[in-house]
Amino acid sequence: MANDTLKAGFDAYMAAVESKLAKNPERTNLEPNRLYTPLDVPEFDYEKDLGFPGEYPYTRGVQPTMYRGRFWTMRMYAGFSTAEESNKRYRYLLANGGSGLSCAFDLPTQIGYDSTDPMAEGEVGKVGVAIDSLADMEILFDQIDLAKVSTSMTINAPASVLLCMYIAVAEKQGVSADKLRGTIQNDILKEYSARGTYIFPPKPSMRLITNIFEYCAKNVPLWNTISISGYHIREAGSTAAQEIAFTIADGIAYVEAALKAGMDIDAFAGRLSFFWNAHNNVLEEVAKFRASRRVWAKVMKERFGAKKAKSMMLRVHTQTAGSMLTAQQPNNNIVRVALQTAAAVMGGTQSLHTNSKDEALALPTTESVTIALRTQQIVAYESGLADTVDPLGGSYYVEALTNKIEAECWDYIKKIDEIGGAPEAISKGYIQKEIQDSAYRWQMDVEQGRRIIVGVNKFQQEEAAPTNLLRVDGSVGELQRKKIETLKAKRDNAKVAETLATLKIAAGEDESTNLIPLILDAVKAYATEGEICGVLREVFGEFKSHVAL
């Protein structure tokens, strides 16, 4: 047998290498094997394991021609200060070849507080744009044609409110909801386990999410109703395999919730989307993307009996790893981001945000954002990486690594199933603990020199404090306060009270009512986000996190 000859050859090679190791030692702490050969993928079955691009199990990608037809969407996450300032940045990015928008909201907006709320102190406009009502949203998308652009919104607990604002702005532009393209993150489970912008407890949160699935299936059919996110799990310190495993486990929980609410799998599954991190280890990342598509396809087909191809495709947005940017020698981050971009592209992402070099220090300046966007354009147009589909498919190493990550992922899914599913595993603190342990291991590896970060624990140099950092004007809170005052004096307050009262009753009394149309009514009456979430807080209560070290 050919494999026997190969095995003999391989053993001879290894013996020869080992005999010289004393004289020619290898570096320590290397994770992969020395060499990969067909022996590492013994059961390899092309049609079963890979298939063709655009075909089950989608290992090689979700579209038949991938980037030969159209590049990924270059979608830069942006937003800070006021809606006016952010609108300027959005129009700048679109004018410079950005092909979709991605809205960053400030923390009060993400947690359902108006800018005037005492809890919002110091945070207004800091990590994203402050949106208090439909009036701000109208300014945010001023002169941006919502029929043409696709918009991703990083919003979770109050996703329904921001989606309704978007629908209302579009309506004013004369664009009907069935034409709208975009994504809301809407992934509450990872907020509990890794990201922290939760509001309500799991049960009512899951209701809001399935309400959105249902409403969008009927009214906003092109909208991605959720972006099930591993990005933040990875940022919190998980490994590559944990990132996709915990995220797919969350995905399973959302599907189960929607099925329980009586929906048909193929009616909503095609609008589920994912969000991965592009980390430093290029080949591991490529394998992770490929493994994740294969796992999700199997989950949807075998576990849930999905019939439509679209339901089985893991479509993914990617962001380069913020946690891998260093504050030291920040120009080096440009190179890191370029490699991470290469990984995401060879992994087959559908859209990509590239971080800017200065983000370990502050929000990025326009100049550094431009470099980040240009990085994607260089990879797209100059590198050749986008010119053939799944260029690393068939690499012994990448296929073996894809199998390994897939196997680890199944192990975790099994473990989480045994615990009772992702929501239960989160409430028991299991997922958080796994992530924390990995984060701590990473930090110790860096501190003890097993892992080298250039400029941090090797090749350090004295450098001047960086200048030219973006500053968010401290007056944003005051500006928003004035806007809210004007709004409350101008709007029909009786109408606001009426829509909020109706919402409150429906939220509390009848679990079968879909809340989205009622939230839309309140949004259109210019109820503030804090007022809408406030009503829901009264009915649903608030989530208290599980803290353990």
Place this chain on the structure above:
Amino acid sequence: MAKVRILVAKPGLDGHDRGAKVVARALRDAGFEVIYTGIRLTPEQIAESALQEDVNVVALSLLSGAHNTLFPKVVELLKAKGMTDVMVIGGGVIPESDIPGLKAAGIEAVFTPGTATTEIVKYINEHVK
């Protein structure tokens, strides 16, 4: 000497707690008594916890950019509660140029990204009252 007690806390709305948790665990492994509050606490809640837990050190972590408002507020509230000998230190995504202002406001040391946890342990051991 009694064990040094440290409150690791996250003021404001920022949920990035990887750093806070890693530092908390490293401090614990270094032999300190560590209390980690979890995320999304007001400065009032932090000062109250510091008082209740009778800590020697309050270590604040924030990555959202609200440090100039929230860190000094914690110091003020601690003082108002008579906890004048508590050491307050901070960490997170904090531009170099903000550090002098924070120090003037009573945050004794600020640790920025890339800091080894051993450096924080060393600082506390050398400076704690």
